[in-house]
Amino acid sequence: MEFQPTSSFTFVLFGGTGDLSMRKILPALYEAHRAGMLAASGKIVAVARHEEDRDGYLRWVNEHVKAHVAKSGVDENAWSSFVDRIEYVKLDLGKAEDFVKLRDAMQDLPGTRVFYLATGPSLFVPICRALASVDLNENARIVLEKPLGYDLRSSNAINDAVGEIFAEEQIYRIDHYLGKEPVQNLLALRFGNALFEPLWRREWVESIQITIAEELGVEARGDFYDNTGALRDMVQNHLLQLLSIVAMEPPHSMDSDSVRDEKLRVLRALKQIDPRDISKVAVRGQYHAGVIRGTSVPAYATEPGVKTDSATETFVALKVEIENWRWAGVPFFLRTGKRLADRVAEIVVNFRAVPHSALGSSALRPGANRLVIRLQPNETIRLYCLAKKPGEGMNLSSVHLDLAFDQFFKEGQMEAYQRLLLDVIHGRLALFVRRDEQEAAWKWVEPILNEWAASGKPKPYAAGTWGPAAASAMLAQHDTCWLEEEN
Structure with a gap:
């Protein structure tokens, strides 16, 4: 299957300063951007607790992401246009008003909404509930990283809670292999x-x-x-x-x-x-x-x-x-x-x-x-x-x-995360765990x-x-x- 440029999207990355975001997710999005696979209007909204403004976050990205880009290295022109896509929202999961701030920041952003939870599993349910409280669960897709629970009981508890907020066809449980x-x-x-x-x-x-x-x-x-x-x-x-x-x-x-x-x-x-x-x-x-x-x-x-x-x-x-x-x-x-x-x-x-x-x-x-x-x-x-x-x-x-x-x-070759993130944006579920x-x-x-x-x-x-x-x-x-x- 040939990948075509995506339709318009807003990609919200929880855990935006974390190791997974720096090593895998943002490098994969950069490679898709460099290859012309992302819609020109697509936006990336990084979310984290760090006291940063957008410029501070972009300095963090420059320092921590470039080292993990593919062997071909960084094309500075492509990199410059890639970081133009990125916004940053400081968010405390314990503050409902911060999710209102996130909703307001996304109000004028285009296309399909993707929420990627690059966080610990203990935060999956609180994040999903907070998104629902400001109506951000509608017409959206949610990506859950492993591990999803500690055993069958805890896995079911997470799935039950997330399933009350997102339909199964909205949930993308990622396994990068x-x-x-x-x-x-x-x-x-x-x-x-x-x-x-x-x-x-x-x-x-x-x-x-x-x-x-x-x-x-x-x-x-x-x-x-x-x-x-x-x-x-x-x-x-x-x-x-x-x-x-x-x-x-x-x-x-x-x-x-x-x-x-x-x-x-x-x-x-x-x-x-x-x-x-x-x-x-x-x-x-x-x-x-x-x-x-x-x-x-x-x-x-x-x-x-x-x-x-x-x-x-x-x-x-x-x-x-x-x-x-x-x-x-x-x-x-x-x-x-x-x-x-x-x-x-x-x-x-x-x-x-x-x-x-x-x-x-x-x-x-x-x-x-x-x-x-x-x-x-x-x-x-x-x-x-x-x-x-x-x-x-x-x-x-x-x-x-x-x-x-x-x-x-x-x-x-396309890296695994690049392929899977494009599948999320396109709405293809075959490579995700039901x-x-x-x-x-x-x-x-x-x-x-x-x-x-x-x-x-x-x-x-x-x-x-x-x-x-x-x-x-x-x-x-x-x-x-x-x-x-x-x-």
Whole structure:
């Protein structure tokens, strides 16, 4: 789908001085502006508590946003016209008169109203109620960042309260992994080509791995992370959303509800884990001091804001099964963690080996044929197969076919937040999480959360490794291993 310049809009950014706004949201809006994808009349209204006037806020933006603009750098002419779009409103959430001031500031601004809540989830409901008190919830769209709640009950409480003010079709629950180019291309590969669909099922797939690994620790987010953990922070949203994209049935169209209906069917088909079996199919870990790329890093329990006796997990590995005809018996291995050996996000589809080989044992080993969809740091799709080595004899070697987007396509890639923000402005919901999807994910995750809350501490792993050995042992029970362990 080609993106056209948007219709007129007013984009209101709550948390306008926060880290997310500086690193992701404003850089994404700048890139859309530079590429001519935003209507000339569109305006951005940043909202925060800082005692700034517009000039002071623009100085803050110049200082903190430019460093996060894409590798192509800043075009000063485009930057100048971009910041001309920006207004600033100082707003105290506890003062009703400040929302009257916001309404007055928006009164003459054009087009569709988008409210982006780049704040903590505890502020979602107060902001929505305050917007409704001055009639700013009408003909508007609201974007909610994760995490949306701490468990199913708190998630439902937020959704219930927001749902009293905004209709479901006005609510955009953002998961930026769904906006990444390789995830979009996964849909294109599966549903735009006859090649993969016959193979995309239990008869031909041995196992699937989905990994989101980070080298970073909790940084300055110790207080938040110690009350959240990797299962809530990454599995309940990002990893289960990627799983649903990988495993979904072909939708009848790419409209918002067709895609999300199929994702929901996957989430509802997840085999519920018996609490007695959680230790066999779920591994949790916590990083200790170690070395990453030659630099010593501290243990999680010594990070600022973290309790010294914390039992919060910084690593999770899971074996997941989907109870339907397409995927019955195929293990899905999910993994995420902080302070791991590398920063990588990837989906690995391991196809079954040939049933008989006249060419030696190489053709019989698991993973001889596989598809690797790399989401970060470089976005590629790579198909592995076997070919004859040059020379005497029939000796096989692994080769691969690459779809490297930056080499094949001359157009620059669109960052995930850029795509998703344009979708909000255009009113496209397909890449946003519907409430029933979110509920299904929480229902599946909660037994694990409850069991871990009642059990001992996570398994230790040294920073700079790939997590606890138990995560590798879990895969070894299925005669497979994580991708990096094959090398």
